[in-house]
Amino acid sequence: MLDDRKLAVLRAIVEDYVSTNEPxxxxxxxxxxxxxxxxxxxxxxxxxxxxQGYIVQPHTSAGRVPTDLGYRLFVDRLSGVKPxxxxxxxxxxxxxxGAYDLDDVVMRTVRLLAxxxxxxxxxxxxxxxxxxxRHVEIVPLGDRRVLLVxxxxxxRVEQRTVELPGPIGDDAITQLRAVLNACLDGRKLADVASxxxxxxxxxxPAERPNAAAVFSVLVxxxxxxxxxxxxxxxxANLTAADFSRGLHEVLEALEEQVVLMxxxxxxxxQAAVTVRIxxxxxxxxxRSTSMVTTGYGAGEQVLARLGVLGPTRMDYPTxxxxxxxxxxxVGQILAES
Amino acid sequence: MLDDRKLAVLRAIVEDYVSTNEPxxxxxxxxxxxxxxxxxxxxxxxxxxxxQGYIVQPHTSAGRVPTDLGYRLFVDRLSGVKPxxxxxxxxxxxxxxGAYDLDDVVMRTVRLLAxxxxxxxxxxxxxxxxxxxRHVEIVPLGDRRVLLVxxxxxxRVEQRTVELPGPIGDDAITQLRAVLNACLDGRKLADVASxxxxxxxxxxPAERPNAAAVFSVLVxxxxxxxxxxxxxxxxANLTAADFSRGLHEVLEALEEQVVLMxxxxxxxxQAAVTVRIxxxxxxxxxRSTSMVTTGYGAGEQVLARLGVLGPTRMDYPTxxxxxxxxxxxVGQILAES
DNA sequence: ACTTGGCACTCAGGGTGGGGGAGTGCCAGG
DNA sequence: CCTGGCACTCCCCCACCCTGAGTGCCAAGT
Numbered sequence: 001m002l003d004d005r006k007l008a009v010l011r012a013i014v015e016d017y018v019s020t021n022e023p024x025x026x027x028x029x030x031x032x033x034x035x036x037x038x039x040x041x042x043x044x045x046x047x048x049x050x051x052q053g054y055i056v057q058p059h060t061s062a063g064r065v066p067t068d069l070g071y072r073l074f075v076d077r078l079s080g081v082k083p084x085x086x087x088x089x090x091x092x093x094x095x096x097x098g099a100y101d102l103d104d105v106v107m108r109t110v111r112l113l114a115x116x117x118x119x120x121x122x123x124x125x126x127x128x129x130x131x132x133x134r135h136v137e138i139v140p141l142g143d144r145r146v147l148l149v150x151x152x153x154x155x156r157v158e159q160r161t162v163e164l165p166g167p168i169g170d171d172a173i174t175q176l177r178a179v180l181n182a183c184l185d186g187r188k189l190a191d192v193a194s195x196x197x198x199x200x201x202x203x204x205p206a207e208r209p210n211a212a213a214v215f216s217v218l219v220x221x222x223x224x225x226x227x228x229x230x231x232x233x234x235x236a237n238l239t240a241a242d243f244s245r246g247l248h249e250v251l252e253a254l255e256e257q258v259v260l261m262x263x264x265x266x267x268x269x270q271a272a273v274t275v276r277i278x279x280x281x282x283x284x285x286x287r288s289t290s291m292v293t294t295g296y297g298a299g300e301q302v303l304a305r306l307g308v309l310g311p312t313r314m315d316y317p318t319x320x321x322x323x324x325x326x327x328x329x330v331g332q333i334l335a336e337s
Numbered sequence: 338m339l340d341d342r343k344l345a346v347l348r349a350i351v352e353d354y355v356s357t358n359e360p361x362x363x364x365x366x367x368x369x370x371x372x373x374x375x376x377x378x379x380x381x382x383x384x385x386x387x388x389q390g391y392i393v394q395p396h397t398s399a400g401r402v403p404t405d406l407g408y409r410l411f412v413d414r415l416s417g418v419k420p421x422x423x424x425x426x427x428x429x430x431x432x433x434x435g436a437y438d439l440d441d442v443v444m445r446t447v448r449l450l451a452x453x454x455x456x457x458x459x460x461x462x463x464x465x466x467x468x469x470x471r472h473v474e475i476v477p478l479g480d481r482r483v484l485l486v487x488x489x490x491x492x493r494v495e496q497r498t499v500e501l502p503g504p505i506g507d508d509a510i511t512q513l514r515a516v517l518n519a520c521l522d523g524r525k526l527a528d529v530a531s532x533x534x535x536x537x538x539x540x541x542p543a544e545r546p547n548a549a550a551v552f553s554v555l556v557x558x559x560x561x562x563x564x565x566x567x568x569x570x571x572x573a574n575l576t577a578a579d580f581s582r583g584l585h586e587v588l589e590a591l592e593e594q595v596v597l598m599x600x601x602x603x604x605x606x607q608a609a610v611t612v613r614i615x616x617x618x619x620x621x622x623x624r625s626t627s628m629v630t631t632g633y634g635a636g637e638q639v640l641a642r643l644g645v646l647g648p649t650r651m652d653y654p655t656x657x658x659x660x661x662x663x664x665x666x667v668g669q670i671l672a673e674s
Numbered sequence: 675a676c677t678t679g680g681c682a683c684t685c686a687g688g689g690t691g692g693g694g695g696a697g698t699g700c701c702a703g704g
Numbered sequence: 705c706c707t708g709g710c711a712c713t714c715c716c717c718c719a720c721c722c723t724g725a726g727t728g729c730c731a732a733g734t
Contacts, residue, residue: 025726038678043727061684061726100497139472139488147488151476151496157486159494160437235572236588251573362697375707380698398697398713 002052006045008035010054011078013046014066018315023063068278068312071290075275075316082317084325092116092329099333102126102155106231109306109330114234116322119310120254122293124264125229126154126303126334128222129189136180138214143167148217152189154303154334162217165209172207176214179203193219228304230260241311249285254309259283264293264305271295271302273320278312288312292319296327298335306330339389343382345372347391348415350383351403355652360400405615405649408627412612412653419654421662429453429666436670439463439492443568446643446667451571453659456647457591459630461601462566463491463640463671465559466526473517475551480504485554489526491640491671499554502546509544513551516540530556565641567597578648586622591646596620601630601642608632608639610657615649625649629656633664635672643667 002010012033016024026039026046035042046064049055054070057063066074084092095112099105106123113121137149144167150158179202183195196215203211232254243250253259263283267274273294279287286309293307307323339347349370353361363376363383372379383401386392391407394400403411421429432449436442443460450458474486481504487495516539520532533552540548569591580587590596600620604611610631616624623646630644644660 023726027726039726040678040680041676044677047728057727059685062686063726134478135476135484137474137476137486139474141471147472149474149486149488149494151484151486155498157494157496159488161492233592236585236592239585239588248573248576251576255570255573360697364697376697377699377707377709378705381706384699394698396714399715400697 002048005035005037006049007073007078008033009042009045010049010066010070011074013049013055013064014070014074014078017065018313021313023058023065025063028063066313068280071277071312071316072280075277079317081273081324082321084321088116089325089329092325096329096333102157105330105333107233109326110231110233113306113308113322113326114237116326117308117310117315117319118234118237118240119308119314119319120235120237121233121306121308122260122264122291123231123233123306124261124304125231126156126297127228128152128156128158130297130301130303131156132186132188133184133192134186136177136184136218138173138177138180140168140170140173146173146214148214148221150218150221154298158221160217160221162214164213168207168210172204172210175203175207176211180218189222192222228261230257230264232260237310241313243288243311246285246288250289253283253285263291263309264307267291267293267305267307269295269302271297271300273324275316275320290314290316292316292323294323294327296331296334298331303334339385342372342374343386344410344415345370346379346382347386347403347407348411350386350392350401351407351411351415354402355650358650360395360402362400365400405617408614408649408653409617412614416654418610418661419658421658425453426662426666429662433666433670439494442667442670444570446663447568447570450643450645450659450663451574453663454645454647454652454656455571455574455577456645456651456656457572457574458570458643458645459597459601459628460568460570460643461598461641462568463493463634464565465489465493465495467634467638467640468493469523469525470521470529471523473514473521473555475510475514475517477505477507477510483510483551485551485558487555487558491635495558497554497558499551501550505544505547509541509547512540512544513548517555526559529559565598567594567601569597571645574647578650580625580648583622583625587626590620590622600628600646601644604628604630604642606632606639608634608637610661612653612657627651627653629653629660631660631664633668633671635668640671 012029013024016032026042029042030039046055050064053067054073055064055066058065092112096108099108106125110121110123131152131154134153135151139147139149141147141161144164146162146164146168148160148162179199183199184192187195196219199215200208200211235251235254238247238250263281266282267276273292275290275292277290281287281289281291288311289309290312291307291309293305295302295305297303306327308319349366350361353369363379366379367376383392387401390404391410392401392403395402429449433445436445443462447458447460468489468491471490472488476484476486478484478498481501483499483501483505485497485499516536520536521529524532533556536552537545537548572588572591575584575587600618603619604613610629612627612629614627618624618626618628625648626646627649628644628646630642632639632642634640643664645656
């Protein structure tokens with residue numbers, strides 16, 4: 001269907017268009033790449049590529065521009081992931097190494113990704129449900145009120161205040177704390193709900209109403225409120241790629257946590273680098289953007305996703321390289337802590 | 338210097354320009370507002386206003402546009418703060434009431450402000466140093482490592498992991514926790530540093546090295562790292578006001594926590610609504626934007642600031658009204674929790 | 675069967691050149 | 705001090721042309 005030269009032509013078109021942002025014509029193609037054929041030949045190839053839907057011309061007698069389909073083919077078969085040089089790797093490492101805190105890791109990661117790719121960076125907080133309980137803490141705030149703090153092995157801390165049905169004493173709190181930690185320590189968060197169901201039996205009858213309140217908030221925190229937050233950075237980079245009027249829509253989409261979650265979710269759970277191009281994104285308003293994402297986590301398991309978002313006219317190999325490299329190091333940092 | 342009518346003319350110019358985004362001429366002024374004089378008279382007034390630097394014409398034979406100085410006069414003497422209707426107040430209240438968490442309060446506030454004003458909203462987290470310790474918690478993470486959690490009376494939770502010089506046992510942790518809470522509970526964070534200095538005497542000698550490590554991290558958290566975070570929302574609203582090329586600079590400034598902090602800091606510590614217009618902002622890149630900010634907090638004390646940022650061509654009375662109303666309700670929520 | 679040079683054709687973009695119109699400054703008279 | 709009148713100034717819009725890059729097609733060459 002498409003012989004080698006036609007593929008080479010497509011690759012050249014994508015590369016040129018990405019770097020110049022102008023429709024690329026047959027003549028400039030043969031000049032810049034050393035395809036040793038004449039422009040006329042290229043024109044014939046282009047006609048075929050256009051017929052197949054890989055490229056289009058914005059108007060008659062203009063050069064060609066890749067379609068989403070064209071980029072897709074490019075990403076799948078014509079380009080690899082651009083590996084990072086040792087120097088770059090070291091830079092990433094030192095940039096992330098200074099972080100002292102999960103929040104800080106995430107913030108640094110966003111900045112780093114945005115800077116490396118000159119695109120918008122998107123980082124999802126490590127998922128709560130896939131990690132395990134490291135500690136549960138209960139702190140009295142008043143006689144009918146406690147603060148529940150949950151610490152996970154990925155360093156995340158969740159807090160909720162709990163309004164109690166009745167007054168609670170220090171002893172009861174100590175008991176509750178002991179029971180919770182004894183039963184939950186080290187458990188996967190996904191399993192916590194079922195474990196908690198059995199807990200009321202373990203506390204003294206008088207305290208059960210209060211305990212029940214605490215337990216239900218705890219379960220809520222884990223299950224019902226799986227608000228895995230997404231942090232965005234480098235939005236200023238959007239102004240470089242001229243979306244003209246679409247910029248507004250893109251910015252709006254980026255402010256919606258829900259939209260971002262869906263966007264990251266669409267790429268599934270795979271650890272590998274995934275690319276979604278233009279109209280492949282279900283989210284309206286991001287139809288002219290592409291996302292390069294990957295899973296990351298401590299060790300093997302995928303705890304969350306991160307990636308970059310930019311115009312479909314994007315340097316995919318570099319973006320994929322950056323995303324992969326950063327994910328790798330973030331995983332490393334999480335595993336260490 | 339400026340008689341009443343000239344001031345009225347300036348007010349009218351500002352109002353018209355804000356609502357139409359087009360230079361306003363003498364004729365349309367007399368039409369839209371009922372100044373019962375002729376256009377020629379207005380022209381004379383405008384000439385004076387221009388000479389004094391309150392308005393300019395973009396080019397000969399165009400209408401007039403307010404200068405930063407003009408807006409300043411408008412804000413200081415010609416307009417009040419637009420009060421909110423009871424219905425609007427109720428809407429604010431219910432929107433904020435659902436929050437369950439300090440993070441959530443801040444996030445909702447940002448969204449609310451952005452939506453009410455159709456500008457970029459900026460909310461600073463309640464300052465650590467001005468609030469008081471509610472509880473300190475220490476959680477073992479390993480034999481040479483603990484997690485230090487600090488809970489303030491504004492509901493903020495700070496966490497840091499501490500690497501210890503030597504192994505630590507459960508007893509030691511319990512002791513440390515007791516000492517810390519006994520001495521720090523209820524203290525203003527600003528005072529904590531001095532109190533902590535005396536603490537080592539209170540722990541058993543064998544544990545002093547570990548205790549010292551914990552204490553120093555604690556003090557660091559409070560003092561050295563006064564990273565009062567700022568949350569931004571509604572950036573999409575910037576696309577409505579056409580900054581043409583300046584948009585990039587504005588977006589960049591908004592991503593720099595440091596810049597935002599400085600910006601909010603410039604308005605001082607006053608609780609009242611403050612306006613900084615265009616070139617009054619020291620931050621480069623925000624020379625063509627205005628900020629409307631106010632302090633907020635639980636009760637009287639100002640814990641942090643919040644506000645909106647937009648083009649100098651902004652509806653100041655409404656923005657000021659929104660900022661004031663929102664700050665009031667946020668303060669209320671913080672006081673309750 | 676593919677490649678190539680030639681050729682006519684098509685348009686987007688940029689520069690030019692008037693009007694039209696909104697707005698101004700000034701002046702003389704109320 | 706206000707007002708109507710008047711001449712003047714430019715911005716903006718539109719219509720026009722023209723150039724140049726790029727194309728599709730065809731006939732000839734390999």
